[in-house]
Every structure is written in C-alpha cells, then in structure tokens.
Amino acid sequence: MKVQAKSFFSVLSGGKPVVRTLDLQEGTTAEEAMKIMKVDFSDGAIILINGRPSNEKSVLSEGDLFVVMPPVSAA
Amino acid sequence: MMSEIDVFARNRAFWGNERQELLAGKSLFVAGMGALGCVVSEILVRCGIGEIVIADRGIVDPPDLNRQSLYTLNDLGRSKVDCAAGRLRTLTGQTRVVPAKVSIGDDDIAGLLARCDGVADCLDNFPSRFALEDVLPGGTFMISGGLLGDYGQLTTILPGRTARLRDLFTRPDNTGKVVPVVPPIVFAVGSFMAQEILDSLGGNPQLAGVILAVGMSCLFTERVPIGPS
Known part of the structure; x- marks a missing residue:
C-alpha cells in the first residue's frame, strides 16, 4: 500500500520538512513507518494520520497522509 | 506618566480605537x-492589554540571558515574576501587571485563571502544560508554544x-533535559503567539485545530491541520 508521509524532524538539523511516498505492507504501524523513515522518535513524536492525533501503535492504511513532528516543549 | 493616547497612537492608527479599547478591557x-x-x-503590554497575570516560581539564572528578554545581569538570582513585572510596568504604564509566584501543577491557580480571558502556555515541560490544560476554564482559549534549537x-x-x-503529545518524557534554544526562534514564535492571542481576544483565532511550524534555518512556516482525536 502507498502512504504519503511528511516528517518535520528534518528541521531540527537545519532542513525543510521531508515529503515522500512510502510503499508499505498492510498493517504497518506508525512506529514501523517512522523507523523506515529513519526518524529519531526516542523523545516521542506528534503523529497525525489524515490529521487525526494518533500514536506509535496506530495502523496505517492505503492512501493515508502520515505526518510526524517533533514534540518540542522548551521555552 | 505619558498619556494613554500618546502611547498607543501608532496602534490606533493601524487597528483603530475600537480594537484598542477592546484590548484595554482584556486580561491574559x-x-x-x-x-x-x-x-x-x-x-501584549505594548499592544495595550488591560491586565496581564504572569506566573512563574523561578529565579533568573545566567543561562536564561541568551533569550529571556526582560532580564539583565542585574536580575541574576532574583524572582522572574518580580523582575518581569517591574520591567513590564515601565513600558507603557497602561497595563495592570500581576506577578504570581506559583508552580503550575502544584499550586491552585483556579482563581487566577478565572479572571483572565485567555492563557499563553509558555511553560518548558509537558507535565506542567498538561496540568495547565486540565484546569483551563471552559470558554477560555490557550495558545501553546514550544521551542527546540x-x-x-x-x-x-x-x-x-x-x-x-x-492527544498530541503521547509520550512526553523530556522533563529535566537541558535543551538548546537560540534567540531568533524565541522572538519569531513569541511574535506569532502574541498575534494569535490578539486574534483570539477578538474572537478570531487562526490556529485552532492547526499547528504552525516555524523553522529559522530555512525561514519556513507551515500550517499543519489537526482533526478531532
């Protein structure tokens, strides 16, 4: 299945958000997809699937828009 | 003291008397x-808000001075809210500034929140942000901002x-970590937060159900829509 993925983690190293199409097996979770995208989510992540707040165990589906953002909290 | 009309003449010239007077009746x-x-x-003080309640139990430390713009070397070791209140009161003389030495999540802030029209979440850790969100009165907006690098x-x-x-931060566990933050992003995000507060006080928030991402290295901004949980 194909999923449109966008990661904002790249901005933490000076880049722009990265957009790519992932070709995944049915049943792939958000956590597995982030590993494929080489996202370091050791401190967690904001995970949005079609805009819906989700978590690492959420399962992706064909045609989903999958957005991950770093959980920034400093001030 | 300089007259109110002189202080805010440039504001009125842009957004008019009605909005200026609306702000004078609001509390944040x-x-x-x-x-x-x-x-x-x-x-918000320079815009002319009527009252601002500033809450923090901390003191000014040397590492704060790269980005915490109301403090100077003379303030080291002093209460942040006392220093900030003194500075804010001198800017226009038109805002009632209420310092509150409280710890969000530990102290009862219900009385302080009840008097305010909106909340600026400028905290530095998720447990405190969640605790603040939990006691937010119905009908009160909260603008929440966070930084990293x-x-x-x-x-x-x-x-x-x-x-x-x-709902958004499902595994927040960075409390206690020292995180890098540089000055340009502070003023960029702080300015966006202030604009959103102004818009929300006027009943027209732009970022309800939206995350605004701001990156300084590539000078980008992007709106990311959030649906219901």
Missing part, C-alpha cells in the same frame, strides 16, 4: 516567564472544540 494569564513568556508579555511550534487549544495537548 501567561504561564511561564521564560523566553516565550517574556516576548509574549512585552508585546531554532525550530518552534504553536497551536491554539479551545476546550471541548480542539484536540488537547494530551
């Missing part, structure tokens, strides 16, 4: 007087109408 609760709290407070994010929480911070 600023949770956390670190980098974002300083910028948000200063802008030269990147920042902000969003507007409307209780019962938008996703909660708890």
Whole structure:
C-alpha cells in the first residue's frame, strides 16, 4: 500500500520538512513507518494520520497522509 | 506618566480605537516567564492589554540571558515574576501587571485563571502544560508554544472544540533535559503567539485545530491541520 508521509524532524538539523511516498505492507504501524523513515522518535513524536492525533501503535492504511513532528516543549 | 493616547497612537492608527479599547478591557494569564513568556508579555503590554497575570516560581539564572528578554545581569538570582513585572510596568504604564509566584501543577491557580480571558502556555515541560490544560476554564482559549534549537511550534487549544495537548503529545518524557534554544526562534514564535492571542481576544483565532511550524534555518512556516482525536 502507498502512504504519503511528511516528517518535520528534518528541521531540527537545519532542513525543510521531508515529503515522500512510502510503499508499505498492510498493517504497518506508525512506529514501523517512522523507523523506515529513519526518524529519531526516542523523545516521542506528534503523529497525525489524515490529521487525526494518533500514536506509535496506530495502523496505517492505503492512501493515508502520515505526518510526524517533533514534540518540542522548551521555552 | 505619558498619556494613554500618546502611547498607543501608532496602534490606533493601524487597528483603530475600537480594537484598542477592546484590548484595554482584556486580561491574559501567561504561564511561564521564560523566553516565550517574556516576548509574549512585552508585546501584549505594548499592544495595550488591560491586565496581564504572569506566573512563574523561578529565579533568573545566567543561562536564561541568551533569550529571556526582560532580564539583565542585574536580575541574576532574583524572582522572574518580580523582575518581569517591574520591567513590564515601565513600558507603557497602561497595563495592570500581576506577578504570581506559583508552580503550575502544584499550586491552585483556579482563581487566577478565572479572571483572565485567555492563557499563553509558555511553560518548558509537558507535565506542567498538561496540568495547565486540565484546569483551563471552559470558554477560555490557550495558545501553546514550544521551542527546540531554532525550530518552534504553536497551536491554539479551545476546550471541548480542539484536540488537547494530551492527544498530541503521547509520550512526553523530556522533563529535566537541558535543551538548546537560540534567540531568533524565541522572538519569531513569541511574535506569532502574541498575534494569535490578539486574534483570539477578538474572537478570531487562526490556529485552532492547526499547528504552525516555524523553522529559522530555512525561514519556513507551515500550517499543519489537526482533526478531532
């Protein structure tokens, strides 16, 4: 299945958000997809699937828009 | 003291008397007087808000001075809210500044929140942000901003109408970590937060159900829509 993925983690190293199409097996979770995208989510992540707040165990589906953002909290 | 009409003449010239008078009747609760709290407070005072409650139990430390714009070397070791209140009161003389030495999550802030029209979440850790969100009165908006390095994010929480911070940050465990933050992103995100507060006080928030991502390295901004949980 194909999923449109966008990661904002790249901005933490000076880049722009990265957009790519992932070709995944049915049943792939958000956590597995982030590993494929080489996202370091050791401190967690904001995970949005079609805009819906989700978590690492959420399962992706064909045609989903999958957005991950770093959980920034400093001030 | 300089007259109110002289102080805000340039504001009135842009947004008119009605908006200026609306602001004079509003009250804002600023949770956390670190980098974002300083910028948000200063802008809202210069805009002419009637009252600002500034909440923080901390003192000014040397590492704060790279980005916490209301403090100077002379303030080291002093209460942040006392220093900030003194500075804010001298900017225009038109805002009632209420310092509150409280710890969000530990102290009862219900009375302070009840008097305010909106909340600026300028805290530096997720447990405190969640605790603040939990006691947010119905009908009160909360603008929440966070930083890391030269990147920042902000969003507007409307209780019962938008996703909660708890829905977005499912595994927040960075309390206690020292994180890098550089000055340009502080002023950028603080300015966006202040604008969103102005818009929300006028009943027209732009970031309810939206995360605004701001990156300084590539000078980018992007709106990311958030649906219901």
